[in-house]
Amino acid sequence: MGGSGNPPLVGRREALQEIGRVLDAAEDGYGFLAMVGEPGAGKTRLLNELADGAMARKLPFVAGRAAEFEQEMPFGAVVDALDDRLEEHTLSLPPAALRLLGTVFPALADLTGEPPAASPESQVARYQLHRTVRHLLEELAEPSGLVLILDDLHWADDATIELLDHLVRHPPRARVLVAVAYRPAQASPRLAALVDAAGPQGVRVTVEPFTxxxxxxxxxxxxxxxxxxxxxxxxxxxxxxxxxxxxxxxxxxxxxxxxxxxxxxxxxxxxxxxxxxxxxxxxxxxALPPQALQMARGAAVAADVFEPALAAVAAEMEQNAALTALDVLTGHDVVRPTTGGRFRFRHPLVRHVAYASTAAGWRIAAHSRVSSRLAELGAPAAVRAHHVVRSARFGDTEAIRTLVEAARVVALQAPGTAAYWLRAALDLMPDNADGTYPDRAELLVELTHMQAVSGHAEEGRETARTLLGLLPLDDTVRRARTVHMCAVMERQLGRIHEARALVLDELRRITDRQTPEAVLLRIRLVADRIQKIDTRGAQAVLDSLPESAPGWGPGLTAAVTSMRTMVSYGRGEVEEAIGYARTADQLFSAASDNDFADCLDCFAWLVFAESFLGMYDEALRHAERLVSISRTTGQTFILGYMLTGRSRVLAQLGRLEEATAVADEATAVGRDLRSQEVLAYGLIQQCLTASWRGDHERAVRAGDEAVANDTGSGEWWTHMAHVARALAMINEGRLEEGATALIATCGDGTLGLDFSTLVICAEALACVRAAQENPADAANWADIAEAIANPALTGDVGVARLARAHAMRAADPAGSAVVAAEAAGLLAKVGRRPEQGRAELAAGLAHAAAGDRSQARERLRAAAEIFESCGMRGLHAQTLREQRKIGVRVPATGPPAKGSRGGRKNLPFGLSPREHEIALLVAEGLGNQQIAERLYLSVRTVETHLSRVFAKIGVSSRVGVATAMNRSMEI
Structure with a gap:
């Protein structure tokens, strides 16, 4: 791609101007360009211009494309673009990262001298691979930048689109421009949404027909x-x-x-x-000579980028004759040379017509010849599967085994492809297959799993039902596992009632309700009731279960106890819940990872219950183990819940950077699964952590998306989505709008939410009403917080005391300071550092209002230290401003939260909150690129805001901005 071989370009002036702007922006940071147009519209030609423009700017580029007849090949376009570059480049990534990349890129497959699947690092969720590829691009972009060009992505596999989705939502921190081209009518919704997901860094160029x-x-x-x-x-x-x-x-x-x-x-x-x-x-x-036409047909079968020898095998031609025919094809510009002695058709449509011109029987035989030749060369099953699936005969045991082997090789990184190959293997098997074939039921189990984790729950649900029709009624173990999996997928599809009915129907077939398989289904019913905060229904099921029974494994015993923990908490029996949690901890620790194979999803509720009960160390320890087991067993259909629980605990402890990373992964898992519920779980945590960190735009955006995924089921997570968004609006400074939304969600304090969240909501509303100088309503919300907080839960009591401190500040600032200090002590005792910091800030403000500057300085200093250590930029900046007001000399630092308690009216020079953030960072000495990274903006957006800052302040330089901002903060 690129080079001087392109003929003069006709028209396309606007597209070329946009390409120039995108390349200029790539000099400063990440960018994403989507070239969208119908087949033959000239997308590839414009990508060539992009490549030429990159070369003119001394900006390295790599290019690859997806292929029509290899659509199932995992990461095909990305491998096509990067693999040759990786052969030439010495990477400094850690060995574990290289082993993981070796599962995708052939150039890296042999670096460790062992098969990639043998390394434990290969047994990870797709998110880990996506993040590692991001780091790879960052390294390849040093020192000159990198343009990654991917053409024909309407033919890309799911794994490629998932990777690109990750890259636009978590851009490489380097000068990387990703440029893609696709046909709009053939693009998946997720591919079409990439440019919008890229935000300000995304640019769409529509390639129109000629006039x-x-x-x-x-x-x-x-x-x-x-x-x-x-x-x-x-x-x-x-x-x-x-x-x-x-x-x-x-x-x-x-x-x-x-x-x-x-x-x-x-x-x-x-x-x-x-x-x-x-x-x-x-x-x-x-019009081509007969042998040249034969070679063209063989090449169309062989591969998108083909080697002459393999094309000759497909065409049944002797090597010398094939090379002579290849000369004719290149002379007629039917095919063009690429790299490494390989060739490709001048346009995918030419290959399409060449492939379609072959007779059906000849085409099958050609694929078979290529498959046999690849087998002779020792090519992996995943390379041969593309040809096997197009040539295998019904009942061909060798073909079936090849497809199954290929599916298992790619299952972790590209489950959609694995599902395709497993489905093909099953279609080749006779219904009455004997022992020479793989077990049909086991393959259906694998297929169900692959469809579930690849986001094709609808197909997985149908496969699971097919499997249930195949399994005899007395095969209760496999039937229970299948029903459990099917119920999970029904839930992911939003069919909650269907999931419950499926479980109940299977339970009616089981006569002994205490067997492990029956209990597995019964605790599935408990989990559904927990989601609805239906503690009475959940308790009714648990009352019929013993603590243990013959045949129960350690994992199932621990799972039942874990469910009792959550239900007891939901009933308000806190002491009982703590007792169950301690027992569950002992059982969980004593069991092996294999003991949890069938009931792993139950333990997500243990993590949430422990977070509600203030047992943060236990919750974090359990969450980390559960995440690890989910990854190593490939159970990514439940991974999102585990990650969300872990992020929640990390955020409560003030480890916000870690919490953000985990929430991002939970969200990515939800997107991969295409599950509104799992996605919303991740988005809720994204919203809450971003809001704590002062990134209010990101918080509100995540909250809006979480609410948009509310299916109307009335379950806990749907209420939490509204709570998270409302809290983000309050922290952004939209006090009345956020308070109204929060009251609408949890105002009656009885439905749909846990006690801990209700206390947090009441405290937030007390804080808002105090800021709005409505002490009576603030006191009302403080009363509610204290009524809900259980005396046995120190953290909740601390939050309720903070609500009381807000309510008292106007009338009794000295008393408010005492109560806020008490709250800080309680929250410090349980390790809830963000809320401890807020309590210290409230105490400092109250002491200042009471005229006690000495105590105010001490409390504000403590608050600033907590906020800085937790990465809470907005509250840290607000605390520094309060310190300056009482005469403490502190340096200017990061941006305040947009919604800091002072509100918009206090911002100097008429600056908007975002302009104020940027101006403060300029005063801190940061450059535009650093500001962009800090605020998750594009450099172009920073420049736009900064031009407005210059105009509003009336200066013409960054020095002038810094001087003006420093003066504005002096008292």
Missing amino acids: QSEVREFLGPDVSRSRCQALFKASGGNPFYLEALAKMADGAPAAGTALDRHWEKGVAPLTEMPPAVRAALQVELS
């Missing part, structure tokens, strides 16, 4: 006006179609009558190749 005047320019002065008009009408202005029709008219006059008939009929929609264009390409290929 009639551009067609005349393209065809040149030797073509008559009438012929130009006819070609314009027949091609619809599509450049590739235009070129093909022009060649047909010029090179095959005998076909003119047929062509005219196509023109008279008009053109088919450009999402399908017009008949006239297909005819033109067929004429072009049929």
Whole structure:
């Protein structure tokens, strides 16, 4: 791609200008460009211009493309782009990262001298791979930057789109420009949404057809006006179609009558190749010498980027004859050389027509020849599977085993591809298969799992039901596991009632309700009741279960006790819940990872219960182990819940950077699963952690998306989505709007939420009303907080005392300071550092209002230290401002929260909150790139805001901004 071989470009002035702007922006940081247009519209030609522009700027680029007939190949376009570069580049990434990358990139597969699957690092969720690829791009971008060009992504596999989704939501911290091209009608919704997900860094260029005047320019002065008009009408202005029709008219006059008939009929929609264009390409290929045409057909079968030797095998040609034919193909510009002695067709549509021109039987035999040759060369099953799936005969045991092996190799990193190959293997098996074939039921179990974790829950649900129809009624163990998996997928699809009905129906078939398989299904019912905060229904099921029974394994015993913990807490029996939690901890610690294979999802509720009970060390220890087990066993369909629980605990302890990273992974898992529920769980934590850190725009954006995923089920997570967004709005400074939303969600304090969250909501509302100088309503919310907080839960009591301190500040600032200090002590005792910091800040403000500057300084100093250590930028900046007000000399530092308690009216020079943030960072000495990274903005956005700052302050330099901001903070 790129280079001086491109003919002069016709039109495209706006597209070229946009490409130039994107390349200029890539000099400063990350960017994402989507080139969108119909087949043949000129997307690849514009990507070539992008490559040329990158070279002119001495900006390295790599390019790859997805292929129509290899759509199931994992990460195909990314491997095509990067693999050759990796062969030449010495990487400094850790060995574990290299082993993980070796599971995807052939160039790195042999670095450790062992098969990639043998390393424990390969047994991870896809998110880990995505993050490692991001680090790889950051390294490849040093020191000159990198442009990653990926063409024809409408044919990309799910794994590639998931990776790109991660890159736009978690951009590389380097000068990396990712440019993609795809056809809009064939693009998946997730691919089409990438440019919007990229935010300010995303640019979409729509490649339109030529105008009639551009067609005349393209065809040149030797073509008559009438012929130009006819070609314009027949091609619809599509450049590739235009070129093909022009060649047909010029090179095959005998076909003119047929062509005219196509023109008279008009053109088919450009999402399908017009008949006239297909005819033109067929004429072009049929004009080739017979051996050259045979080689073209063999090449179309062999691969998108093909080696001559393999194409010759497909074409059944002797090597010398094949090379001679290849010379003819290159001479006629049917194929073009690439790198490493390989070739590819000049355009995917040419390959499409060459492939389609083969007879069906010949095509099957050609794929079979290629598959056999690859097997002789020792190629892995995953490389051969593409040809096997297109050539295998029904009942072919070797083909079935190859497809199963290939599926198992790629299962962890590309479960969608694994599902495709497993489905193909099953389709090749006779219904009454004997022992020479793999076990059909086991393959259906694997297929169900792959469909579940790849986000194809609808297909997985149908597979699971097929499996249930196959399994005999007395195979209760496998039936229970299948029903459990099917119920999980029904839930992910939002079919909560169907999930419950499925479980109940299977339970009716089991006569002994205390067997492990029956208990597995019964605790599934308990989990559903917990989601609804239906403690009465959950307790009714648990009352019918013993503590243990013969045949129960350690994992199942621990799971039942874990559920008792959550239900006891939900009933307000805190002491009982703590007792169950301690027992569950002992059982959990004594069991092996394998003991949790069937009931792992139950333990998410143990983590949440422990977080509500203030047992943070235990919760974190359990969450970390559960995440590890989920990854190593491939149970990513429940990983999102575990990650969310872990993020919640980390945030409560003030480890906000870690909490943010874990919440990001939980959200990525939800997107991969295409589950509204799992996605919302992650988004809730993204919203809460971002809000604590002072990144209010990101917090509100995540909160909005979480609420948008509310399915109306009325379950705990749907209420939490509204709570998280409301708290983010309050912290942003939209006090009344946020308070109204929060009251609408939890005002009656009885439905849909846990006690701990209700106490937090009441404290937030007391704080808002105090800031709005409404002490009576603030006192009312403090009363509610104290009524809800259980005396046995020190953390909740501390939050309730903080609510009381807010309510007292106006009338009794000295008393408020005492109560806030008490709250800080209680919160410090349990390790809830963010809220401890807020209590210290409240005590400092109250002491200052009471005129006790000495105590105010001490409390504010303590608050500043906590906020700084936790990474709570907004509250840290607010605390520093309060310190300056009482005469403490502190340096200027990071941006305040947009919604700091002073509100928008206190910002100097009429600056907006975002402009104020940027101005403070300028005063701190940060450059535009550093500001962009700190605030998760593009450099271009920072520059735009900064120009407005200059105008509002009335200065023309960064020094002037710094001087003005420092003066504005002096008392």
